[in-house]
Amino acid sequence: MITEVIFIISLLAIGLVFTGYPLILWWYGRHVTRLQPVSEQELSQQSMPLVSVLVAVRNGEALIRKKVENALALDYPAEKLDVVIVSDGSDDGTMAVLNAIQSERLTALDLGQHLGKHEALNAGMQHCCGDIIVFTDADAELEPHAVSQLVRHFQDDRIGGVGGQRVIAEQQGSLENAQSTYIDADSKVKQLESVIGSVTANDGKIYAIRKSLFKGVAAAVTDDLYVCLSVLSQHQRFVFEPQARANIKTPSRNSDHEISRRRRIVNRSLRGIWLNRKVLNPFYSSFQLAAGLLINKVMRRLLPFFLITLLLSNLALISSSVWLWIFLLPQLGVYGAALGYWLLNGKSFPVAIVQKILSLCFYFVIGNLGTLLGVVDFLRGEQPVRWEPKKSD
Template identity: 35%
Template structure:
């Protein structure tokens, strides 16, 4: 029993160290020692902006205004908005737009984002497809900055940078901290080759590389770039192309969205099993390190807690590790009981880490219970 606990303890610790420290450090070193710069060029291809929306009446006016303010020749842009089972005023508001470039597709019954994107893309004419979501406003230079990366023939897709604004609560500040950590990894991946995924809020792809999405796909912002990489092109990150979003202020507000997104990773393996094959996926190591092992992190933490508890009396090192894990849980409980303390840096990081991993664990159960994740 002791030998099993020892193996579980050290293997869990090694994998967790690789996920959160080792892999980020490795890609950072690759970016520093063997950078692969992008040969950006100021090009102006035709661009089709594609957006799928479900009940977006709160955001659609501001989004259309944001698209009109893009610093890009208007005659080179067309916009297709696919409304997926909207029961609010999204469709009528979008159709009232005076922008002649806007085409609105109204699907009365919910079909899922992937089906809407496929139909919207079929109506477009641009050499470049720009995908964005309805909630986020875009910087005026976002499109030009993205397209400049496609001036490099080795680049097939490019993602923008998502910024959080109105970060008020301790939980939101903690999530913002981890999002900055995630963006740092993406930046290093980009500088050393290709990123694993892009932000669905803002990314562009060469039209010639786009393949229709499987029905029900949740994570188009992972599957699309992985397909681009499989076709031999780079997927890069452009921090000058910015989008702004509002974070959830409380865990309860974040739970549903995060569980759906995380469960989408399990669905991704189901839809594209080739991602697990090193001989077919050129970004296999990065995909496993950045995506798959992150999904297993809550179970690895649980295994580490149980195994160090069983080894508690064997060595002070195990007692220290067990105490640290339990101490982390107590910090989360303290932050929940005393919200003002949740703004302290150690507590807000602990709270965000706890909930993001809790949601990852719940995502597996959610996917096992409900495969119809695509219905928003």
């Protein structure tokens, strides 16, 4: 009896995360009135707010000049946009590059020692002149109209934050297709959430908030989710704008990088959720937001445990009913495909669609392995404060 209960709970949890939640959002979104933000063309010179682009960087000598040039060239009134770059104790030539750039709109700071991204962002905020703060990373190239697309949403006083869309524009590594598929699926969920209320997550490559809502970034958290939850905790909406695009390279270069990256993100994001746990209370925020955060941010991080219990309980029950093979075979297929991709060791399968399926299954498995390790780290109380981003030019 206990085995059957474990099997059913695991199956329902996995189904809710992957298909149930998106379907609920889609159905509910059909019955609400969609509020359209003003168009980019409707924004007048007078109504455009002051904007500061804030970047924290650690050893970004190869990237930072291009990043500053990209930010200063954005299609937004020059007199209404400034750029603040904070070096988190970089020990390469990052500050030398920044100091050589001649622009009155650029403020370059050096923390002097390696304190962590949160300290860099908190320090940089003190030098931002804008009413709207656009957060972005050193390796993200913002498209010309990205800031305008974000800013137009702030004409609505109920909106406190806007997340943009990251796009893999340059392949680096063997998992590019799998990661693009994941990003596309995640973006569709954000669009559905945004229609009915607020997103439950945003992307650190490009997002913006009202400066008045910034309450600081805590140590050992993912700044994008933490800031998003902070805005939501102040009863402001956080929406998604897919036309505000940031072009990036493939986030994970290889399987080891993906596992370590996912492990770090999951650990830090769970800490950020814990520190903002009042948003999970439907009586404090809303039922839609609390339920969305529970499903999309908490249960999603528990997927590795549900996947393990589903497989083990399915194997234990398989002799009791032939119908249980319907659930077991897809699981074995996914894990078998992931193993096949690993055995190929970087070699391409001759049939493209098979190659794509194998890479998706492999990415799914290693992603959940990284997630499992991240949850364990969180439960053990590990709080990594410093960061050593793996980026290149």
